[in-house]
Amino acid sequence: MEACRLTASEAARLIEKGELSVEDLTRSCLTRISERDPAVKAWTYVDPDAAIRRARELDKIRVARGSLGPLHGLPFGIKDMIDTADMPTTNNSPAYFDNRPSHDADCVRVIRATGGLVLGKTDTVEFAAGGRKALTHHPMKPGTTPGGSSSGSGAAVGDFQVPLALGTQTGGSLIRPASFNGVYALKPTLGVVSWSGARQYSPSLDTLGWYGRSPKDLTLVAKAFRLPGIDDAEPESIGALKIGVVRSHNWNHAAAEGVEALELAGRRLGGAGATVFDLDLPEEFSALNDAQWAIMTMEGRAQFLAEYLSGHALLHQDFRDKVENREGITPETYLGFVNLAARCRALFDGLFGGQLDAIVTLAAPGEAPPGLDTTGNWVMNAMWTLLHAPCVAIPCHSGPNGLPVGVQIVGPRLSDARMLAIAEAIAPALDDKLVA
Template identity: 30%
Template sequence: MQPSELSIAEAARQIERRTLSPVELVQSALDRIDEVEGRLNAFVVVTADQALEAARRAEEEIAGGGYRGPLHGIPVGIKDLYDAVGLPTTSSSAVRSDHLPTEDSACVARLRDAGAVMVGKTHTHEFAYGVLTPTTRNPWNTGHVPGGSSGGSGAAVAGGECLMGMGTDTGGSIRIPASVCGTVGLKPTYGRVSRFGITSLCWSLDHAGPLTRTVRDAALTLQVLAGFDARDPGSAREPVPDFTGDLDAGVRGLTLGVPSNYFFDDVDPEVESAVREAIGVLEAQGATLREVAIPYAEQMMAVEFGVLVPEASAYHQEMLRESGDRYTDDVRVFLDAGETVLATQYIKALRVRTLVQQAFRRAFEGLDALVCPTLPAAAAAVGQETFTFPGGKETAVIDAWVHHSAPGNVTGLPALSVPCGFTSAGLPIGLQVIGRPFDEVGVLRVGQAYESATDWSTRRPAL
C-alpha cells in the first residue's frame, strides 16, 4: 500500500508516531496525481510546489513537538468554489477565470490552521449548478461521470489523489459524487459549517462538508470545520461536540426509520437490493427498524427547485448580464429559467419548505436516524441523459439523483453517504443516513457501525 492510499486516521497515527513523514505522504499523493490525473481530470490546478513546502513545514513543526492534530500533514483537495489566497477561484467557469480572492474561506483557513496540506483545487460542475462535473471522470469506470457538483473531489479521493476533498451540497452535491465514486460524503446540518468565502449556488440550501475514504475521516474533518462564524448569516450558534466520541458505540438500542415511500419508489433493482441488505446488517447489529412515511413527498422536488432556481439566478444576475456568453449552455438555461420565476411562486416554495421541515421533525419522533438509498441509480455513462426504472419510467439523470438527496437540503438535516456495494457492472452504491438537527454524532455512529461490519470502504478502483 502506498502512503496516499491510507485513510486520514491511519496516516495521522503514523505521522504522530513519526513513522511516516508528511513530505513522504504528500509526495505520494502528488505521484498518484501524476499517474492518474490524465484519465480523471479531477483537478483544476495542482499546487505541487506549495504542497511540498507546506509538508516540509509540517514535518519541522511535528519534529519540534508542535503536532496540531489528525489533519496535520494530510494532503487534501479543495473544491474550486472555496476561496484560497494565492489561487484563483474559477468555479470551473470561464466567467470567473481571473478571480483572485484576497482572503481564505472559513473552511480553508480552519484546514490550514489544523496543518492540512492543500494539493490543489478540484473541478466542480460550473458554479455547482449540475450533477455531472462534465470535465471529470469516474475512477471506477472512466466511461462514467463522477457525479456532481463536487465530482472533482469525489474522483480525487476515490482515485487516491488526496485523502480528503472538500465539497458543497445544495441538492446533493456531496452525497451524489460520494455515492457514485464509492467514498464517504457528509453533508452536515445547515449552519454547522461556515460557508464564508464559498461561491454560492443557493444561499438558503448551500452546505459545506467533506468527502473522505472512511466515516472516521469524515468525523475528524468535521471536528476541524465545525463552529459558529458571524461572517456567514446562516451559521448556527450550536456547541461543537466530539464527533468521534460515540463513533464505535454501535447501533444496538437505536431505532432506525426505513421509508415506506419516496426513497424506494423508483430505484434500480441492484441499488435497492444492496441498500436493503445494508439495512439488514444494521438490524443484525441490534438496531430496531421502523417503517416511516416520508411527509410531503409529492412536494419535495418542487420545493427544492422552487427555491434553488430563483436564488441561483439572483446571485448570477449581474454576471449573467455582463458575461452571459461565457457560461456553458446547460447552466445558462437554468439561470435564464430562474428569471422567469415569480416572487409569489418563490414565497410559496419557502412556505412549503417550512411545512416540510416541521413534518420531518414530527416524523423523527422516536427515531434516531433514517436509512435509505443515497441515490436511485449508480453512475451514469458519459453522455447519458436519462435512467429507465422498473415499469419503464424514464427520468432525467439530474432529476433522479436530486430526488433522493433533496430532502436533506430542504430540511437542512445532516446526511451521510456510505459505500454499501457495487452493481454487476462494478459501479459503487451508497447507503444514506439522515439524522436529527445537529446530530452528526448519531449519523456518524450509524455509518461507522455499518462500515465496520463490511469491507466496502477498503475497496479501491484499479484505474
C-alpha cells in the same frame, strides 16, 4: 501499503507518532496523481513543489511545537468554486479562467489553521450549479460520470489521490458522488460550516461538507470545524439503535441495484442487532423535491445576475435562463414552497427520539450512469438538502457494472455529531469492503 492508500485517520495517527512524515504522505499522493490524473482528470490545479515545501514545514512544526490540530499533515482537495489565495479559483467558467482570489475561503482557513495541507483544486460543474460539466471520469470506469457537482473531489478521494476533499451540496452534489465513487461523505446541517468565500448558488440550500474513506475521517474534519457536540459525542452500539428504512416518495426512480442496496442495508443492520423497520414519511414530503428545485432556481436568479450583466457572452445558457426565470417561478410559488419546507423541517425533526435514532435511505438511484454529459440524478438527495438535515454517505453495494452503490443515514438538524458516531458503529455492517 502506499501512504496514499491510508485513510486520513490512519495517516493522522502515524504522523502524530512520528512513523510517517507529512512529506512522504504528500509525495505518495502526488505520485498517484501523476500516474492517474491523465485518465481521471480530477484536478484543475496542483503545484507539486509548493506542496512539498509546505509538507516539510508541517514536519518541522510537528517536531518543534507539536501538532497544529486534528488535520495536521493531511492533504486536501478543494472544490474549484471555493476561494484559495495561492491557487486559481476558476468555477469551471470561462469568465473566471485566470481568477486569483485575494483571500482564502473561511473553510480553507480552518483547514490550514488546524494543520491541513491544501494539495490542489478539484474539478466541478460550472459554478457548482449547471452549465459546463467537469472533465472528471469515474476512477473505475472511464467514460462514466463520477457524479457532480463535486466531481473531482469525489473521484480524487475514491481513486486514492488524496485522503480528504471538500465538496458542496445544493441538491445532491456531495452525497451522490460519494455513492458513485464508493467513499464516505458528510453533508452537515445547513450553516454549521461557514460558506464565506465559496461561490453562492442558493443561500437557503448551499451546504459545505467533505469526503473521506472512513467515518473516522469525516469525524477528524468535523473536529477541525468544531461541529456542535463533536467533542462530546459518545460511541454508539449498533445493537441499541432504532433505524427507519425510508424509501420516500421518489422510490419509483430507484434502479434495481438501488433497491437491492437498501434492502441489503436493512438486512445487514437487522442482522447486526439494530432494530430496523420501514418508515413512511408524511404525505406533505412528496412535494419537497419540487420545492427544492423552485427555491434553488429562484435564489439562483440573484446569484448570477452580475455575470449576466457584465459578462453575458461568457455565461452559459443555463445561467441566462436562471436570471431570465425561464422556469416561470412566481413569488407565490416560491413562498408557498418556503413555507412547506419550514413545516416539513419541524415535522422531520419531530420524528426522532426514543423510537427513532436515524433513517437509512438511498444515496443515489443506482450506480453511476455512462457519459460525461450527465452527473446523474439527485432525486434521492434534494429533499434532505431542503430539510437542512445532516447526511452521511456510506458505501454498501455494487451494481451490474461493478460500480459502487451507497446508502445514506439522515438525522434531525444539528445531530451531525451523533450521525457520525452512528455511521462509525454501522459501517462495518454495511460497507462491502468491511463486511466479513
